[in-house]
Amino acid sequence: MSESMTDGNGDGVDLDRVWVNVAAQVWHRSPGPLERSAARLLRSPGLARALFATRSLLLPWLISSVVVLGVGVVAEVSAGQPLVWLIAPVLAAVGMAYAYGPGVDPAWELSCSMAISDRLVLVTRAVAVFTVNAVFGLAASVLTLGTRASADAAPVTFGWLIPMAAVCALTLAVAVAARSASVGVGAGVAAWIILVLTRSSVSDQFTAAVTDANLYLPYLAVAACCAAVVIIVTRTQKGLQ
Amino acid sequence: MDDDELITSLAGGDDTALRELFARHAPWLAARLRKALSSHDVEDVLQETFLAVWKSAKAYRPQGTPEAWLWVIARNQAALLLRRRGPAAQAQLDEGPLAADPAESAAVRADLAAAAAAALGPPGCPERELWRLLYEEDRPVAEVAELMGVPEGTVKSRAHRARRLLRAALQGGPR
Amino acid sequence: MNIELTDITRKFGRNKAVDGVSLTVGPGVFGLLGPNGAGKTSLLRMLATVLPPSSGTLRLLDRDPASPSACAQIRRRLGYLPQNLGYYQSFTVVEFVEYFALLKEMPPNRVPKAVAAAVERVDLGPKAKARLRTLSGGMLRRVGIAQAIVNDPELLLFDEPTAGLDPEQRVAFRTLMRDLGQTATLVVSTHLVEDVGAACSEVALMAEGRVVFRGTPEELTAQGEGHGVGDSPLERGYSAVLSASRKQVAA
Numbered sequence: 001m002s003e004s005m006t007d008g009n010g011d012g013v014d015l016d017r018v019w020v021n022v023a024a025q026v027w028h029r030s031p032g033p034l035e036r037s038a039a040r041l042l043r044s045p046g047l048a049r050a051l052f053a054t055r056s057l058l059l060p061w062l063i064s065s066v067v068v069l070g071v072g073v074v075a076e077v078s079a080g081q082p083l084v085w086l087i088a089p090v091l092a093a094v095g096m097a098y099a100y101g102p103g104v105d106p107a108w109e110l111s112c113s114m115a116i117s118d119r120l121v122l123v124t125r126a127v128a129v130f131t132v133n134a135v136f137g138l139a140a141s142v143l144t145l146g147t148r149a150s151a152d153a154a155p156v157t158f159g160w161l162i163p164m165a166a167v168c169a170l171t172l173a174v175a176v177a178a179r180s181a182s183v184g185v186g187a188g189v190a191a192w193i194i195l196v197l198t199r200s201s202v203s204d205q206f207t208a209a210v211t212d213a214n215l216y217l218p219y220l221a222v223a224a225c226c227a228a229v230v231i232i233v234t235r236t237q238k239g240l241q
Numbered sequence: 242m243d244d245d246e247l248i249t250s251l252a253g254g255d256d257t258a259l260r261e262l263f264a265r266h267a268p269w270l271a272a273r274l275r276k277a278l279s280s281h282d283v284e285d286v287l288q289e290t291f292l293a294v295w296k297s298a299k300a301y302r303p304q305g306t307p308e309a310w311l312w313v314i315a316r317n318q319a320a321l322l323l324r325r326r327g328p329a330a331q332a333q334l335d336e337g338p339l340a341a342d343p344a345e346s347a348a349v350r351a352d353l354a355a356a357a358a359a360a361l362g363p364p365g366c367p368e369r370e371l372w373r374l375l376y377e378e379d380r381p382v383a384e385v386a387e388l389m390g391v392p393e394g395t396v397k398s399r400a401h402r403a404r405r406l407l408r409a410a411l412q413g414g415p416r
Numbered sequence: 417m418n419i420e421l422t423d424i425t426r427k428f429g430r431n432k433a434v435d436g437v438s439l440t441v442g443p444g445v446f447g448l449l450g451p452n453g454a455g456k457t458s459l460l461r462m463l464a465t466v467l468p469p470s471s472g473t474l475r476l477l478d479r480d481p482a483s484p485s486a487c488a489q490i491r492r493r494l495g496y497l498p499q500n501l502g503y504y505q506s507f508t509v510v511e512f513v514e515y516f517a518l519l520k521e522m523p524p525n526r527v528p529k530a531v532a533a534a535v536e537r538v539d540l541g542p543k544a545k546a547r548l549r550t551l552s553g554g555m556l557r558r559v560g561i562a563q564a565i566v567n568d569p570e571l572l573l574f575d576e577p578t579a580g581l582d583p584e585q586r587v588a589f590r591t592l593m594r595d596l597g598q599t600a601t602l603v604v605s606t607h608l609v610e611d612v613g614a615a616c617s618e619v620a621l622m623a624e625g626r627v628v629f630r631g632t633p634e635e636l637t638a639q640g641e642g643h644g645v646g647d648s649p650l651e652r653g654y655s656a657v658l659s660a661s662r663k664q665v666a667a
Contacts, residue, residue: 013275015268021284024528027545
């Protein structure tokens with residue numbers, strides 16, 4: 001299909017091969033230090049590349065998350081009402097929905113035929129997105145520690161991590177099953193809002209969704225069930241990937 | 242685009258300009274190198290030549306012809322290859338098709354003079370003046386010291402500094 | 417044999433998209449012809465290990481893709497161009513091809529040269545650093561072909577590869593197919609009869625999930641003698657075989 005680069009040169013010199021070798025070095029962009037570190041950690045340059053191509057781990061996305069949490073921090077400090085615990089799970093859920101799957105990956109069909117299985121990509125991205133959002137959320141929570149009453153400081157500062165896991169798992173399960181990131185986000189955010197409002201009206205405490213320790217086990221159970229749904233939906237056949 | 246424009250363009254990161262330059266000049270460079278080297282060596286030298294062109298295009302000054310510039314780079318790459326093979330192979334540098342061409346040597350000197358001017362400062366400044374006397378006019382250290390009114394030790398240390406400045410300026414240029 | 421299918425069936429609900437197909441395919445260019453809904457894409461997706469068969473035996477490159485480790489080994493030596501390939505619009509041509517080269521677990525030190533060779537082979541060298549969002553449909557199709565061939569695969573699967581290519585590019589692509597078929601098994605699924613005639617050494621015609629013809633393009637052409645429907649001998653053969661299979665089903 002390719003035309004020769006030159007008119008051809010006798011004497012056994014393959015100029016097309018020379019050009020390919022030149023182009024290989026001119027076109028290639030070496031991975032950055034973060035990607036190289038990820039490749040060593042994951043023991044797979046391909047998996048590292050897939051991770052760094054995750055939409056919700058790209059710089060603009062991360063900056064948006066920081067901005068949203070920053071607004072939450074400012075609002076919490078000025079109003080004295082804890083808000084980070086409310087926002088962090090939503091942000092993480094949105095990030096999770098756009099990390100993986102047929103709803104967001106235009107080359108999904110092709111990705112399913114790769115040696116690095118899409119399930120491995122899923123696990124890697126899910127862990128990375130969750131971790132990044134958890135770190136952001138914890139940082140925001142610690143910044144606003146002073147606004148909380150000592151009794152519920154710990155649950156409100158850290159306790160939202162468990163419901164965040166449940167909301168993320170639910171979002172991912174719906175996104176994968178419905179093959180739509182938007183549907184996943186809608187389901188996850190709606191579930192979280194309903195839960196927050198329900199718990200706060202029952203217990204008369206706005207932060208009940210994260211401070212009530214009786215809810216932790218159900219949250220973990222929901223996360224496990226949703227993870228199972230993801231495994232089943234992404235399975236092509238028993239034994240295949 | 243003419244060759245000077247292509248080189249300017251590829252200095253700005255335009256790989257299609259490099260592609261065009263390759264298409265125009267690789268055949269004759271290959272033919273010329275082939276008179277002294279095997280086809281496999283010609284391919285290696287051409288590859289390194291155009292990679293050097295890509296890296297050093299910013300240092301190109303349109304004083305000679307682009308062909309002369311390219312040939313100097315190619316010859317330097319051939320020299321590196323032959324030096325790695327030992328003295329017998331290296332002898333090819335002084336004879337035959339790879340021998341230095343006086344016109345091309347003049348072009349190289351012109352390029353070097355331009356690089357020196359850029360690296361060492363305007364005419365009249367000490368390093369530039371020393372460079373002119375010591376390396377361009379080939380005067381002995383004692384004579385340069387007398388002309389500049391400084392001790393010989395000062396001439397030597399300024400020469401060392403000038404060479405360092407020039408080396409830094411040529412970093413990433415044709416090897 | 418690089419492909420061995422024995423009584424392969426694929427169902428979607430009650431619909432049998434592929435119904436009892438048995439095929440063995442070795443090196444060369446193998447055409448898969450048939451009308452829309454014949455089951456070509458479903459069959460190709462099973463060969464690409466994207467879709468499992470509902471029943472039957474599938475062996476690719478002497479391995480059983482039902483085993484995860486064998487499946488990964490197959491995929492490293494596989495090149496697949498789906499019918500509807502989406503692209504990452506912000507990627508450049510080189511970035512896109514390199515991404516999938518890495519996902520195919522090519523050794524990283526081999527990737528730059530393989531990517532450059534693949535991009536040049538599909539004549540996209542001048543557009544190597546262009547963003548995919550700036551490319552035409554035909555160019556995007558060639559990017560898809562480049563990612564399929566980057567790992568020098570032994571098994572190549574192309575689903576409607578010439579979609580969006582202009583006539584000159586289609587001719588060039590057929591030359592590429594013949595070239596690739598010299599060292600690999602290339603299965604081309606297409607509804608364009610002329611693609612098959614120009615490049616394939618063997619062809620199977622599918623209708624309603626079944627293979628209704630298997631042979632050379634010349635043998636398919638011979639089926640059309642005396643048949644009136646079609647602008648070319650190969651088209652007449654294609655129509656004749658399809659028509660006969662429909663009559664058989666109706667009977």
